[in-house]
Amino acid sequence: MQCMLAHNKRRMNFQTDCAQLVKMVSKPAEWPVFAILLEEVEKCRRMFQAFSLTHIPRKKNTKADKLARSARDQPHDVYYINSVPPVSLLEAI
Structure with missing residues (x-):
């Protein structure tokens, strides 16, 4: 995310093969152990004009x-x- 922002890419659809990551980002309150990391993700996320994170199976x-x-x-x-x-x-x- 930070790399895309550094390259001025403000409309992104990130895809991952990690279904848990998608769940973590969409419902961070359910993952209190990762709160600090998910807060950083949310800070970056707010800098995008359009942002999505989708699961794509390997x-x-x-x-x-x-x-x-x-x-x-x-x-x-x-x-x-x-x-x-x-x-x-x-x-x-």
Whole structure:
């Protein structure tokens, strides 16, 4: 979220394969253990003109799952913000 805001992207639909994360963000009061983190998420969320967070099962997004797995196998941190993955990540698929 912070990265998108830093790139002046104010209308975002974030998708995750973590159903629990969607529940946490939509009903933070039910997750008191994560209150500090969820407050930070809410601060960022208010900076967007349009914001949504939706669950997408891994089985329905195999390309993203493969990209995530290949990124974890890299010996260094991978930061990727674009609609076209870099060649190094494409080769892993």
